[in-house]
Amino acid sequence: MNNQKTLYQGIINKYKRYLPVTGKTPIISLNEGNTPLIPATYLSKLLGKEYRVYLKYEGLNPTGSFKDRGMTMAISKACEEKSKAVMCASTGNTSASAAAYASRAGIKCIVLIPKGNIALGKLSQALIHGATVLAVNGNFDDALALAKEITKDYPITLVNSLNPYRIEGQKTASFEICDALQMAPDYQVMPVGNAGNITAYWKGYKEYKKAFKIRTLPKMLGFQAEGAAPIVRGYPIKKPETIATAIRIGNPASWKQAEKARDESKGLIDMVSDKEILDAYKLLAAKEGVYVEPASAASIAGLLKLAKRGYFDKPKSHEPCLSGRQARTKNIVCILTGHGLKDPDRAIKSIKEPKTIKINKKDVLKELGY
Numbered sequence: 001m002n003n004q005k006t007l008y009q010g011i012i013n014k015y016k017r018y019l020p021v022t023g024k025t026p027i028i029s030l031n032e033g034n035t036p037l038i039p040a041t042y043l044s045k046l047l048g049k050e051y052r053v054y055l056k057y058e059g060l061n062p063t064g065s066f067k068d069r070g071m072t073m074a075i076s077k078a079c080e081e082k083s084k085a086v087m088c089a090s091t092g093n094t095s096a097s098a099a100a101y102a103s104r105a106g107i108k109c110i111v112l113i114p115k116g117n118i119a120l121g122k123l124s125q126a127l128i129h130g131a132t133v134l135a136v137n138g139n140f141d142d143a144l145a146l147a148k149e150i151t152k153d154y155p156i157t158l159v160n161s162l163n164p165y166r167i168e169g170q171k172t173a174s175f176e177i178c179d180a181l182q183m184a185p186d187y188q189v190m191p192v193g194n195a196g197n198i199t200a201y202w203k204g205y206k207e208y209k210k211a212f213k214i215r216t217l218p219k220m221l222g223f224q225a226e227g228a229a230p231i232v233r234g235y236p237i238k239k240p241e242t243i244a245t246a247i248r249i250g251n252p253a254s255w256k257q258a259e260k261a262r263d264e265s266k267g268l269i270d271m272v273s274d275k276e277i278l279d280a281y282k283l284l285a286a287k288e289g290v291y292v293e294p295a296s297a298a299s300i301a302g303l304l305k306l307a308k309r310g311y312f313d314k315p316k317s318h319e320p321c322l323s324g325r326q327a328r329t330k331n332i333v334c335i336l337t338g339h340g341l342k343d344p345d346r347a348i349k350s351i352k353e354p355k356t357i358k359i360n361k362k363d364v365l366k367e368l369g370y
């Protein structure tokens with residue numbers, strides 16, 4: 001049984017018929033994808049019996065975020081095109097992923113990060129994989145503008161989500177969700193930063209429908225952080241601010257495509273405060289046993305905000321009246337984009353430090369109330 005055919009070999013191998021690859025494409029993979037869709041017991045109960053909430057735990061990808069899905073494609077295609085170096089601007093996770101896949105491919109990786117605003121776990125990943133990391137005096141948007149300029153003039157491949165292969169790889173997450181549910185979800189909730197991921201998911205769902213794998217499409221519900229919500233406010237934010245560094249973006253590269261996903265799906269893009277993000281971050285860890293980084297908690301903060309507002313109670317006028325018959329339970333999938341261990345500082349700031357006691361049984365038991 002244990003042969004190459006039965007082993008899972010990453011998203012390109014699994015979904016190649018939906019991806020721009022040929023037999024000649026060298027597949028650079030770390031067996032990314034195939035992440036669990038976890039039923040959220042606590043959140044489902046909170047929403048009531050008409051809804052079932054699932055968590056797509058993308059933090060379980062090889063470098064700890066969904067960026068690996070896009071990076072396996074971007075690096076494979078860069079190798080096919082004989083590129084010897086790749087570059088990205090990054091709030092952290094793109095650089096961690098690019099560095100890992102580039103090292104696997106044996107090519108050079110250059111990373112531009114905004115100085116002082118990336119989680120230490122992510123920076124350590126880029127460095128240990130041997131990337132050249134340069135911190136620039138500016139924010140993510142400035143770093144991306146610089147990376148675009150340099151890669152236009154020099155033989156270096158840009159691997160930000162402007163690279164169309166990134167979007168292609170990332171769309172496979174929607175395939176996995178549909179394969180697991182045996183249908184499309186009714187709603188998908190996710191954080192929105194540079195907006196490549198919402199673009200990718202929506203592309204994936206539409207392609208799966210065209211291929212007759214699903215019959216319906218989900219409503220796309222995106223969430224930005226209040227201090228970095230250009231799409232919600234309708235104008236670029238010069239100095240984006242949020243504790244959720246992965247979505248600390250003031251001028252999203254895929255702005256128009258995100259609006260298209262929102263409008264075509266009859267969904268919405270709204271914002272949540274840092275406090276709502278942190279509350280959701282703690283709730284998810286305490287009640288569902290799932291540890292994510294703050295940006296990912298924006299999904300849950302958004303879900304809770306919509307639930308409180310009654311978004312999920314309204315009778316949906318476009319739905320046929322099911323006289324007498326119980327309507328089907330609706331599925332809500334929340335995308336958890338990155339692992340909590342990327343940014344352990346945040347957790348340590350949110351909890352009490354452990355108490356030091358004498359090393360004896362009596363003191364431990366007393367402390368525990370026995």
Ligand SMILES: *Cc1c(COP(=O)(O)O)cnc(C)c1O
Nearest residue numbers: 093193194195196197246337338
């Ligand atoms: C990149 C990233 C996002 C934002 O995704 P976009 O495609 O930029 O909208 C959200 N969460 C995490 C953990 C990320 O790494």
